[in-house]
Amino acid sequence: MNELLKSVPESYFASVSTLDENLEIGEKPLINMAVGIPDGPAPETVMGTVKSAADDPLNHKYPGFRGRPSFKKAIIDFYRRHYDVELKDENIAILYGTKSMLVQFPMIFIEPGEGVYLPDPGYADYGAGVDLARGIRYDLPLLAENNFLPDYESLDPDELDNARLIYLNYPSNPLGTVATKEFFEETVSRFKNTGTKIVHDFAYAAFGYGGGHPSILQSDREFSTAVEVYSFSKSYNMSGFRSGFAVGNKEMIEAINIYQDHTQTGMWGVLQEASITALNEEDDFLIRQNEIFKARKDKVIGALSEAGIPIRPIEGGIFGWIRVPEGFDGEGFVKYLLKEASILATPGIPFGTRGKAFIRISLAVDDADLDECIERLKNISHLWDE
The missing domain is CATH 3.40.640.10 (Type I PLP-dependent aspartate aminotransferase-like (Major domain))
Structure with missing residues (x-):
């Protein structure tokens, strides 16, 4: 490759497109909350x-x-x-x-x-x-x-x-x-x-x-x-x-x-x-798609806010933006979530310098995994109080 292409930073999403077998994942089954691909079939x-x-x-x-x-x-x-x-x-x-x-x-x-x-x-x-x-x-x-x-x-x-x-x-x-x-x-x-x-x-x-x-x-x-x-x-x-x-x-x-x-x-x-x-x-499929993700959004925002986890309101799209606890940056907290809760999230830093203290989670998972993810996050909600 030429020097110009070499100078371009590695694509974060290409680097995580396949799960690294060396990831330190906890004992529970992995829940992938990093993926931005809607989980249903095409019409x-x-x-x-x-x-x-x-x-x-x-x-x-x-x-x-x-x-x-x-x-x-x-x-x-x-x-x-x-x-x-x-x-x-x-x-x-x-x-x-x-x-x-x-x-x-x-x-x-x-x-x-x-x-x-x-x-x-x-x-x-x-x-x-x-x-x-x-x-x-x-x-x-x-x-x-x-x-x-x-x-x-x-x-x-x-x-x-x-x-x-x-x-x-x-x-x-x-x-x-x-x-x-x-x-x-x-x-x-x-x-x-x-x-x-x-x-x-x-x-x-x-x-x-x-x-x-x-x-x-x-x-x-x-x-x-x-x-x-x-x-x-x-x-x-x-x-x-x-x-x-x-x-x-x-x-x-x-x-x-x-x-x-x-x-x-x-x-x-x-x-x-x-x-x-x-x-x-x-056109009706678009309406149903929106209804599915609105229900997921309401569930996530309600449960995490009640638990004291600082997630931003989700006004549109399919992602939640969460400030990490004190003592972590986004990359460090993603590693913590993997090891302690078997949750894969996306660190905020690939989205720019203002994302350093955040992680992104996706709503594009089935309802059972979403419910389980909420429970696992609630179990560590005390981290945001420390």
Whole structure:
């Protein structure tokens, strides 16, 4: 590998994708609360489409570039139905999973030396793309006193002048916080006439516990400033399908499409047909998915708060953010949980410097494991009193 790739820090999630057999796990059966993959199956209609589409000889050939018209129509109809946003073909890029494009986008959009604002705490792998683009990572602080929304007035003017992109992610991984339509209005207004564009990672769009989440495109109806990245992985239990899309600003979308013209030969037709079925036929599945995770959220927040364990309110998404007891940092407490309670959690530090004193737990486990995890945490709740 070249020196640039060597310089990129190791991906935390790649390093823990398989459980290390040398982990010091306690006597009880391991409960994996680190995984961010919803635990249910994909919708039955989607699986029916997969089975029939796999037998279609058309899907045994190269699928064509930039996605089928029927896939784009399903996306247009979905955004019209859910967000009252009117997209055109030029506003859509089909993605082979969303993580790859969230990482790659700085590599195809910024020039070396230009800056990208990344949320802290925020998803760990955003920064790799900035490094590979030879860009500069700029800190976008998410602080409790501002409801974990960026305070743009506090940002350094010189950095703002050099910033080409700003990444946002609401509902937030790992914080579980959400953004309002008013915040998106302010954000679009703030950056509309600047050289800075916005990338909104909307992976947890389906999980809203105080009502539906706004799309940033509702505040950028001319698509002047932002793209939004939507994933099938969490919303439809389709993480293994590696399907998603980006919608919004024409210039940003065209950059994605041109890049993929050179690096892909189109998404497998079976995956496109499965995605079309999800968008067109499974609005009720999104409602049921939200209900499942809301019940889990209510259970976890209620039980841990009552036990005195400082977990943040979960307003959206599928993760809980817990401050560790005095005397620990996040990494040390993850090791303690493994050894003493056989619980695998995620330390906060991969999400940025502001995550050092936190761990992240996932709601994407079955109810029996969730109940058992709650009991094990309650049994060590005295640690937070010491």
